[in-house]
Amino acid sequence: MEPIAIKVNDEVVDLQTAKDKNIDIESAEKIYPENSPEALEVLRHSTAHLMAQAIKELYPDAKFFVGPVVDEGFYYDFRTSQKISEEDLPKIEKKMQEIAKRKLDITRYEIPKSEAIEKFKADDLKQEVLKSIPSDVVSIYKQGDFEDLCRGPHVPNTKYLKHFKLTRVAGAYLGGDETKEMLTRIYGVAFADKKSLKDYLTMIEEAKKRDHRKLGSELELFMFSDEVGAGLPLWxxxxxxxxxxxxxxxxxxxxxxxxxxxxxPEILKSELWKKSGHYQNYKENMYFTEICDDETKKETCVEYGIxxxxxxxxxxxxxxxxxxxxxxxxxxxxxxxxxxxxxxxxxxxxxxxxxxxxxxxxxxxxxxxxxxxxxxxxxxxxxxxxxxxxxxxxxxxxxxxxxxxxxxxxxxxxxxxxxxxxxxxxxxxxxxxxxxxxxxxxxxxxxxxxxxxxxxxxxxxxxxxxxxxxxxxxxxxxxxxxxxxxxxxxxxxxxxxIGILIEHYAGEFPFFIAPTQVIFVPIADPHRAYAQELQQKLLSMGIDSEIYDSKDSLNKRIRNAEKQKVPMVVVLGDKEVEQKSVAVRDRREKIQYNLSEEDFILKIKEKLSEVRF
CATH class of the missing domain: 3.30.930.10 (Bira Bifunctional Protein; Domain 2)
Incomplete structure (x- = not known):
């Protein structure tokens, strides 16, 4: 197996850079195309460039900003006159596969920053990138007809880029600045082998089912409202x-x-935030307001930080x-x-x-x-x-x-x-x-x-x-x-x-924190009084329950109760009322059983003891 990079003084250096700087590749620690963190960084960075090259061939007017490696993948921000949606991702992936099979060498060269400014004078996004580079010399990576400003590291040839998937399209402000234009951002993932990619995509599909935003809405846990403001949850x-x-x-x-x-308090005088260092080191993440004893006199105004x-x-x-x-x-x-x-x-x-x-x-x-x-x-x-x-x-x-x-x-x-x-x-x-x-x-x-x-x-x-x-x-x-x-x-x-818990449990919370721990389903109106009696007993124990007594059929009410992912659904009919018992469908234990009312209460107490902190 051929290496794709080396490690020098804990820094990953691609083979192109090593040759340029006369670093002895043979004696260095080698990085192979495997799923190690160092190798994945190189593979994913190169796959981002592969994606950009594919976009450029499909959308010739595309201009590119940055394409970094992020947790478990990569993205690229760019601009094109055509609207790109999720439906376009397979087409871009196909072009990426085609380019990878061309086995293009990926080369690196350096030029003075002043020369780069002139070279890319017609590309405003490249000019934005150049503004953020403090060095007087910049590096450029080239593969076929595509090249971009980049520090690297990259694989030496596109033949190493085989196992990737584009995952989503999003919008991103230029440089994260809300006052600037919105660019198109495409996210993707890449791995060293087919199985790892497949396992990751399976996990992503499972994650979509567990998305706390989706389940939070379905289970009526929280909401957001544009009228209230972004990032402000309503419970x-x-x-x-x-x-x-x-x-x-x-x-x-x-x-x-x-x-x-x-x-x-939720607001404190800014002088305290200055003394603590937050004002100097964290100000951009804070909200501030002024309180004035006399609105007509500025000298009475004091700044406060939330x-x-x-x-x-x-x-x-x-x-x-x-x-x-x-x-x-x-x-x-x-x-x-x-x-x-x-x-x-x-x-x-x-x-x-x-x-x-x-x-x-x-x-x-x-x-x-x-x-x-x-x-x-x-x-x-x-x-x-x-x-x-x-x-x-x-x-x-x-x-x-x-x-x-x-x-x-x-x-x-x-x-x-x-x-x-x-x-x-x-x-x-x-x-x-x-x-x-x-x-x-x-x-x-x-x-x-x-x-x-x-x-x-x-x-x-x-x-x-x-x-x-x-x-x-x-x-x-x-x-x-x-x-x-x-x-x-x-x-x-x-x-x-709580967002993590929703996704961890897929909405099926353990009994001790479930928002609704029991749903009672009385079969008919005469059974409702017993359901209410049990509900009050549970409430005195700190247990939240609901009664599903609508005019819907019994089966539909049971199905609706189970969709709420509650730990227990309790069906009550003539037998239960007469014998003071319950018919339990235990979702977490995935069994059904009948208990006397006394044993049911004991069972509830046992479930409460699941918590160990």
């Missing part, structure tokens, strides 16, 4: 019941672990009185409503919204307590994820380019996280530069029922904000010491986590 009664159950369980779990509930995070409010609560070492670790938690200025193009159901609620906590502690606290939080995470049948992995994210605090503080914080994981044998990856602007973090990435990974919880160690806000505690020797602040969320946000 319908059933969705609000599900959410309330999750909040209540998590509230009790926090209290059991020594967390104290607090609540901060909170994108809860940490500043919790800091002010910590500062509300003198703190002793005896209080530490001090654990505050809040279901904090936050707002973030997300671009409309990235909004996606409950996964990306402009208003959401974090299951947020901040732990103030002594430096020597960091390790034990991190391990305690990981234990909490483990119990919750197991309750929802999630497997998970962890990743430590280090200092990003845009950050506050000096390198020494970051090194101490990062080392504390690594030591906590290392000493207990936890496996983890490293995301270089992926930390929050105020501290390194552990990200919790869960895997759902169909194998997709989701980033949810996070644990962040922060020495910087306590320093900025001059937080103190009195130590055992009566000296003033600076606490460490640990930012911690387990679900991430209720919105996103």
């Amino acid at each position: 319908l009664p059933k969705g609000a019941r599900l959410r309330s159950k999750l909040e209540s369980l998590l509230f009790a779990a926090h209290r059991k672990r020594g967390y104290e509930p607090v609540r901060g 909170k994108p995070m809860n940490c500043v409010g919790h800091i002010m609560i910590y500062k509300s009185k003198k703190r002793s070492y005896r209080e530490l670790p001090l654990k505050f938690f809040e279901y904090g409503v936050v707002h973030r200025h997300e671009k409309s193009g990235v909004l996606h159901g409950l996964f990306r919204v402009r208003e959401f609620t974090q299951d947020d906590a901040h732990i103030f502690c002594k430096p020597e307590q960091i390790k034990d606290i991190v391990l305690e939080v990981l234990g909490f995470v483990d119990e919750i994820m197991k309750s929802f049948d999630f497997s998970y992995e962890m990743e430590i994210s280090t200092k990003p380019k845009k950050a506050i605090g000096d390198d020494a503080i970051w090194e101490i914080a990062t080392k504390a996280l690594k030591e906590a994981l290392d000493e207990n044998g936890h496996k983890y990856g490293i995301d270089e530069g992926g930390g929050a602007f105020y501290g390194p973090k552990i990200d919790i990435k869960i895997t759902d029922a169909i194998g997709r990974k989701w980033q949810c919880g996070t644990i962040q160690v922060d020495f910087n904000l306590p320093e900025r806000f001059e937080l103190e505690f009195t130590d055992s020797d009566n000296s003033a010491k600076r606490p460490v602040m640990i930012h911690r969320a387990i679900l991430g946000s209720f919105e996103r986590f």
Whole structure:
């Protein structure tokens, strides 16, 4: 098998670049056309160019912006005078296959940026790309008659590009700027072998069936309205019941672990956001407003920021009185409503919204307590994820380019996280530069029922904000010491986590959080009173149920009840009323059985005990 690239100092370098720079290919670590992350990056980047070449041959007036590799695939943004829809994708794929079979060599050359500006002077999109390149020299990749500005890496020949699929067409603002024109964006995937592509496409089909936006509408959980505003979910009664159950369980779990509930305002003076560093490092993601004591006098106006995070409010609560070492670790938690200025193009159901609620906590502690606290939080995470049948992995994210605090503080914080994981044998990856602007973090990435990974919880160690806000505690020797602040969320946000749960369970929630846990179907009017009696008994236990007593036929009512994916459908007739019993259709256990009313109540209590956190 021939290599498609090499690895030099942890960087993937294609063979074209290696030859240009006289790098010894034979002695380097080789990358072969397999499904390794490094190989897929090269294959997918090259397949993006293959797609662009096919588009150019089919639509000669097409002009191209950028075509990067993204998670599990690639895309290209471009402009053409013709409207392109999903129906055009097979035609583009066919042309891609045809070009790949030409076995075109992919070559690379460099020219001065000034020359590139002249070379592409008639192409306004290329000019936009060139504006974003800081170097005085640019690289261009060429295959057949097609060439484009690109850093690479690419395979050496189109013959390696065999297993790909174009997945969807979308619109994308030029450079993500809503004030600029909308370009056409085509997404695709590519793999090193046929089976991997087939498995991925099967997973995508299953994901479509589980789409939380589709199921959220069918199950009447939530909605969005253009009149309300993009990215602002409205929770319908059933969705609000599900959410309330999750909040209540998590509230009790926090209290059991020594967390104290607090609540901060949703807007705070901008001076606080400047002090925290959010104003300088996160301003583009925030909303601001002014409050004026006298509208006629500008000097009375004060700028406020709507909170994108809860940490500043919790800091002010910590500062509300003198703190002793005896209080530490001090654990505050809040279901904090936050707002973030997300671009409309990235909004996606409950996964990306402009208003959401974090299951947020901040732990103030002594430096020597960091390790034990991190391990305690990981234990909490483990119990919750197991309750929802999630497997998970962890990743430590280090200092990003845009950050506050000096390198020494970051090194101490990062080392504390690594030591906590290392000493207990936890496996983890490293995301270089992926930390929050105020501290390194552990990200919790869960895997759902169909194998997709989701980033949810996070644990962040922060020495910087306590320093900025001059937080103190009195130590055992009566000296003033600076606490460490640990930012911690387990679900991430209720919105996103519920979206993940909907897709993970395909709408068939476990009993303890199901929005409707039981649907009673009385066969006839005389059986309705018994259904109402049972409904009230369940309600006193915190169990939500509904009664399907419409004029529809019994079979239709049962079918409608089952379409709601509730854990239990209970049919009540003469026998059940007379014997004080129930006929149960258990959806999750996929069985039917009859129980006395007393045993039915016991069965319900057993199902409630499924939750383990």
